[in-house]
Amino acid sequence: MGKVVLMQGNEACVEGALAAGMRLYAGYPITPSTEIAELSALRLPQVGGKFIQMEDEIASIACAIGASVAGVKSMTATSGPGFSLKQENLGYAVLAEIPLVVVDVQRMGPSTGMPTSPSQGDMMMARWGTHGDHPVIAICPSSVKEVYDLTVRAFNLSEKYRTPVLLMMDEIIGHLREGMELPEPGSLKIVDRPTVNHPDSKRLPYRMKPGQLVPAMAPFGKGQRYNITGLIHDESGFPTNSTDEAEAMMSRLMHKISDNYDDIKDVVTENLEDADIAIFCYGGTYRAAKTAMEVAREKGYKVGIFRPRTVWPFPEEELREASKKLKRIIVAEHNYGQMLLEVQRVAGRDCEIGFVGKWNGGVNKPIRILERIEEG
């Protein structure tokens, strides 16, 4: 058994990142994610890694991308206003296929909003925040232990698919303290990007070999010389205005995520076997939903939980399958109804969709979810 520790969600994010191999963190102070920067500043030099407090949020993600280009696993963390600022460079990392983990500890918005209040109001920004069509992987943990494990998974997915991965936390989980068991040293599965190390090779840097998920990536200074750009490029890494080449590139970007849906998806269900009502929830809201489910079960309602931990790509297949056996799905989230739109799209024809939202900075309490169950 691993060591059991008392830890905060934001701290677990740093420890998970270190375990996954993060060796550079670039950030800017913002509530409620600041502890991630503080602990990174303390811990990284202890393992020979680097922390840098940049001049702003844009610089932070740019710096993290730069480090990744040089072959070092990197991360940046922020909260709503900072997540808005990072969007342009997030798109850069998607297009140029740079592995990176971006954490958003969500707080209530819009604008400066309520900086220390819980929210899940950035879920659609995670999906569509940067301009242009693009694939996204976004992950939502619901406990301190899950923050640790899913941060490791976020790094692994970003390395495997050469794409930024969004860890969409919320203030509830970021500031939550609870006991968790650390994994046994050496028990974690760590994925590293495929690399090439032949400086003078004439290989096309964005051409894949058969069977590869992504083209191997040469770390700057240690591998092949090549060009990286945020312009649409061909396999040589240089800009192209050809619509055929643009289409080939875009569809490869889209397909590397959609074709590997089964590997990326992550849904946890509870008590769905006999359920006619499911609570759809994710992140911090799960904790209220779980209590509501338990109380409702005691009262004789057949309630289960459908909880995606990978929220983007949206778990369409699993939700569609589950919805066939359900009468009602109650979406509980800390916003005005964001993932609700996806649930309506996927399951709206098979069952009735209810909603328990919270957008005033308060906490979505179990009693409100229970009331919605009892309303019938």
Add this chain to the structure above:
Amino acid sequence: MVNTADVRPKTKQMSNLVYKYMRPEHLPHIWCPGCGNGIIMRDVAQAIENLGLSRNNTIIVSGIGCSSRAAGYLDFNTIHTTHGRAIAFATGIKLANPTLEVIVIAGDGDISAIGGNHLIHAARRNIGITVVVMNNNIYGMTGGQYSPTTPKGAFGTTAPYGNIDRSFDIAGLAYGAGASFAARGSAYHVQQTINIIQEGIRHKGFSLIDVASVCPTYYGRKNKKGSAVDMLTWQKENMIPVEKAEKMTRQELKGKLVLGIINQTQYKEFTFAYEEMIRRLFEEREKDE
């Protein structure tokens, strides 16, 4: 893709730097006839040649705009980033691997408007990267809008009645922000500029070289500055070596540009200081154990 052999020069006048440090298959460049950027790109390549830097260990980082295209033409590890952010990307590359020689090539709008915050903080931090600014006093790529270095009173497509803003002296701005190396070169003063870029790369710390370029297409035409030759002649006649400028009054220097190394000071480079801190932590831990 064009075969390299097809673009080999018929005469010996074309610099052999093209074959050694550029990507001939991506030439000719997109810069307009008479643009100063090609001269400045060559200056950078010549400085690299003179210093004997390794192509595999040298990184060229650019932002967005006319200047940013240089990254695509130079045969190193090159990264064409987002508008204004080249220095921030370069900071990550240098911090991740301080053994790399990181050179940023940027434009005046790129580095001092949208990227101004990164410029002053990299200067303050004294991170060991070299920034070469292709300063043409205008936004060229988008068709001639006024930039932070467009002189007061000059015209641009967004300053149809004359620019009422005051302009930045980018070398002075970097110096004021704490750059340990701040200098100015020009498209006309090739040999001096090569030497200055060389010194900038050799300098252990943040270095900025503000190189006066010429944009006959937009800045020149909008402001009746004549041909590219006329604009380069202006540089020849109006740039004052720093040693001479020191003896001149502010009034005498009005309308002139100072050429040379404006400031060079040695203090601890950022990534060196960080690695020193890591070493200290490891030593303390060993002692405790």
